[in-house]
Amino acid sequence: KAGVTQTPRYLIKTRGQQVTLSCSPISGHRSVSWYQQTPGQGLQFLFEYFSETQRNKGNFPGRFSGRQFSNSRSEMNVSTLELGDSALYLCASSLGTGRGEKLFFGSGTQLSVL
């Protein structure tokens, strides 16, 4: 089985631009979660989707948004980029949203905002 696939692997953007990151979960997995990883703040939860519905949301501004498609693939979008948005964005998938599900992580998208 293929693992969680995130594209692109690297992105360089400038302040004020917007960006879309993509995540393809493991086949059969219906839940997709997104995390931001930075040296200063560590791993922080962004949001979780299940069956095209947002189930949980972290404490990020409205510039961060996401969606999930009927095939469980997910995208996250960041508008009006700021320097502080530079981070590794990780996607994780699981079979469902039961408490304590095993998460499978992708390799991440490294976003640099100049």
Place this chain on the structure above:
Amino acid sequence: AQRVTQPEKLLSVFKGAPVELKCNYSYSGSPELFWYVQYSRQRLQLLLRHISRESIKGFTADLNKGETSFHLKKPFAQEEDSAMYYCALITGGGNKLTFGTGTQLKVEL
């Protein structure tokens, strides 16, 4: 608000020595706790979870609700255990994990 604390950024032990990676949490309800590991140039992956009470690669962790701790232990460290270890907590439904800042374990020969 829930919080996970991993007090050590770096832990260095010799091969064959016991390992204990500390994790404390703050949450008044019934938590679900996990340890995730990231080996060099690999993806973040689940090491073990409290609910299954399993032992993976010789690691175990016991939930101590009185001390609000979930320390990770292994009796004899191996070189291949060198990695970044994250303690994580779920307090509500779904997969919203709160992670600690991680501990880098270095096993020296």
